[in-house]
Amino acid sequence: MRARAWIFDLDGTLTVASHDFAAMKRSLGLPVDQPILEGLAPWSPADRAEAFARIEAWEWDHAATARPAPGAHALLDALRDDGAVLGIVTRNLAPIAWHTLEVIGLQRWFDRTHVLGRTCAAPKPAGDGLRRLLDRWGHAPADAVMVGDGLHDVGAGRAAGVTTVLVRDAVPPTWHGAEVGWDHHHRDLHGVLDAWVAAGRPA
Ligand SMILES: [Mg+2]
Structure with missing residues (x-):
């Protein structure tokens, strides 16, 4: 120590x-028992880019009220x-x-x-x-x-x-x-x- x-x-x-990761996964259609980054890995580049745009907006919102x-x-x-x-x-x-x-x-x-x-x-x-x-x-x-x-x-x-x-x-x-x-x-x-x-x- x-x-x-x-x-x-x-x-x-x-x-x-403050992040409700389970709610974000549900809204993206990802399995709840898998982390977001790993869940998106098999997605097509276009779908992943769209998902990441939503995730980043959500992350900026949380940062503002942290x-x-x-x-x-x-x-x-x-x-x-x-x-x-x-x-x-x-x-x-x-x-x-x-x-x-x-x-x-x-x-x-x-x-x-x-x-x-x-x-x-x-x-x-x-x-x-x-x-x-x-x-x-x-x-x-x-x-x-x-x-x-x-x-x-x-x-x-x-x-x-x-x-x-x-x-x-x-x-x-x-x-x-x-x-x-x-x-x-x-x-x-x-x-x-x-x-x-x-x-x-x-x-
Ligand atoms: Mg943490």
């Missing part, structure tokens, strides 16, 4: 979760004061992610080039985005943490070999049997900060 490199998911992790997750300011402050490097890897688009950060007042903790969206690298659960940030920063996976509210985040963290922190109030029962487990679970970012403080300063 005293890692020098901290990579966050955005929606539902640094923001209060709220910061409880504890986000305090955690990012503490990490920055400690000299940690901070990044974001999201399945949203990078420009929408950046606008979300502006809306919730968290952009000052991040370098814009360290906010990677779904077109910047293979999307989570692939570990590509995380590896790209670590390469850029010159940090080893052993010195990094991935913080997120979803199994994609845990999976990406595992794929990149970093410590994984699941942050969500309630963990769905089925997740406990998931192939990818997480290293730490906290109900919110206050819990992450408390654990980080309890871990003490590195020698």
Whole structure:
């Protein structure tokens, strides 16, 4: 928990979760039990482009009304004061992610080039985005943490070999049997900060 490199998911992790992914999948005619990006993969390029136009409009709408997750300011402050490097890897688009950060007042903790969206690298659960940030920063996976509210985040963290922190109030029962487990679970970012403080300063 005293890692020098901290990579966050955005929606539902640094923001209060607001996207109704199931409703969007239903409106697109996608199966509800499959993530949107994967569900669209077999579609024709024209149909996919039309779907993505709708998805992006929906994502911009959510960005405009985003709220910061409880504890986000305090955690990012503490990490920055400690000299940690901070990044974001999201399945949203990078420009929408950046606008979300502006809306919730968290952009000052991040370098814009360290906010990677779904077109910047293979999307989570692939570990590509995380590896790209670590390469850029010159940090080893052993010195990094991935913080997120979803199994994609845990999976990406595992794929990149970093410590994984699941942050969500309630963990769905089925997740406990998931192939990818997480290293730490906290109900919110206050819990992450408390654990980080309890871990003490590195020698
Ligand atoms: Mg999320």
